[in-house]
Amino acid sequence: MVKNRPLILFEYRGFPMRVLLAFDKFKDALSAREACKAAADELGVLRPDWEIDTAPLADGGDGFCDTLAGILDGDFHIASVTDPRQRVVDARYGLVSAEKIPAAARRLLNWSPEVDQIAVIEMAESSGIALTPIDGRSPWDVTTAGLGELVKISQEKGAQGAIIGLGGSATHDLALGALWKLGYRFFDKDDNQIDGAPIPNIWPRIAKISLSSTQLPESFQIRLACDVENPLLGNRGAAAIFGPQKGLTKDRFQELESETERLADLLIQADGAYPASRDEAGAGAAGGAAFGLKAGLEAQIVSGYSLxxxxxxxxxxxxxxxxxxTGEGRFDESSLHGKGPGALALETIAKNKRLLVLAGSIGSIPDCPIAQASLRQISAPSLPLPEALQKTEENMRKALREHFAQSS
Known part of the structure; x- marks a missing residue:
């Protein structure tokens, strides 16, 4: 792959330029929108004659709600819901008017005409892995109940549909916890209703699933934003690929895989459920939540990055x-195989445009296609992480000043 050309200063000295600032989040420091704004403010001082566009990046994970609702001046709300370990957590969601959504995005979402108000929900806000301690993580005792509560609360606030970003989940419960909060019930072999969240630990007791009384209007529509293409089961399935990071041990993999298959079949057979395929690309997203929400609520999957x-x-x-x-908190080899700043950087090189990548830290990138002059780590490697996070905006502004000083 050909590297982008080195900076040739006379190409832009004295000539107004149009610059696109498109950052993803700097995790635990700046949201994508905050990063874009900080860079725009600084560049506006450095190059007052340049035209500046901003485009905060996100997929279905962290920053999804902030980016989508924020860029359309939507309303943000906080709701107290159930976290993965069944404690209370404050979760944020946004409400936006459908008519404000750009036409290209509306075509991807394919809403019915009656959908006017839309909730933008990040699954990680209620059911995220960041809400569970690193030590002792386990997929067996965590639930998506809070996600279901958040969907219901947004509907009560006036939403006729919801876009759910599926990134960053702590769970592997097929979204059965969310379905439980939205009207589905679970029964044992003697047809006794099982109380409590349907976490995987109690799956062996479940013999039947049924929609008791729906908590959402029939017209309520759900779209699932994610770029995971994994099916529900198999060596590329949810348990095999994402289970270990959620605490799944090798000795219990087959147990969870078998129960996942059985519960998926029960959900497909449930009264009130919709057709869904375990083999569909993306069905394994968020611990099978994509599959469960499609089967239980007729949700549709859309590409988070494309959206x-x-x-x-x-x-x-x-x-x-x-x-x-462009840039993000950490830029490394994996960035070039994703769909955020790395993809944008590669597209910039392909179109022979000028490129600058700013990152809190830059990891190893073998055979890097980006010229070294276009990669800039904004924090000194010796700076302790807490201090680096605290100084992220300051360091970003400083990096821009230093970079563009060479053209003065």
Whole structure:
């Protein structure tokens, strides 16, 4: 792959440029929107004659709600819901008007005409892995109940549909916890109703699933934003690929895999359920939540990155840009195989545009296609992480000043 050309200062000295600032989050420091704003403020001082566009990046994970609801000036709300370990957590969600959503994004979402108010929900807010301690993580005793509560609360606030970002989950419960909160009930072999969240630990007791009384209007529509293409089962399935990071041990993998298959079959057979395939690309997202929400609530999967691109008008802004400045908290080899700043950087190189990548830290990138002059780590490697996080905006501004000082 050809590296992007080195900076040639006379190409832009004295000529107004159009620059696109498209950052993902700097985790635990700046949201994508905050990063874009900080860079825009600084660059506006450094190059007051330049035209600046911003496009905060996200997929279905952290920052999804902030980016989508924030860029359309949506309303943010906080709700107290059940966290993965069945404690109380405050979860944030947004409400946006469907008519404000750009046409390209509306086409991807394919809403019915009656959907006017839309909730933007991040699964990680209620059911995220960050809400569980690193030590002792286990997929057996965590639930998506809070996600179901958040969907219901947003509907009571006026939403006729919801977009759920599926990144960053702690769970492997097929979203049965969410379905439980939205009207599904679970029964043992003697047809006795099982009380409590249907966490995997109690799955062996479940013999039947049924929709008792729906908690959502029939017209309520759900879209699932994710870019995971894994099926529910098998060596590329939810338990095999994502189970270990959620605490699944090798000796219990087959147990969870078998129970996942059995519970998926029970859900497909449930009264009130909708057709769903365990083998569909994306069914394994968020511990099988994509499968469960499709079977239980007729949700539809959309590409998170494609949705965000259309939502923020990234393609049009990119086509008009002379410069692209992107980045995130950590930029490494995996960034070039994702669908955020790395993908944008590669596209910038392919289109022979000027590129600058800013990151809190830069990891190893063998055969890096990005010129070294276009990669900038904003925090000194010796800086302790807490201090580096605290100084992220300051360091970003400083990096921009230093980088563009060479053209003065």
């Amino acid at each position: 965000v691109k259309a939502w923020i008008g990234l393609d049009e802004k990119f086509s008009q840009a002379d410069w692209v400045i």
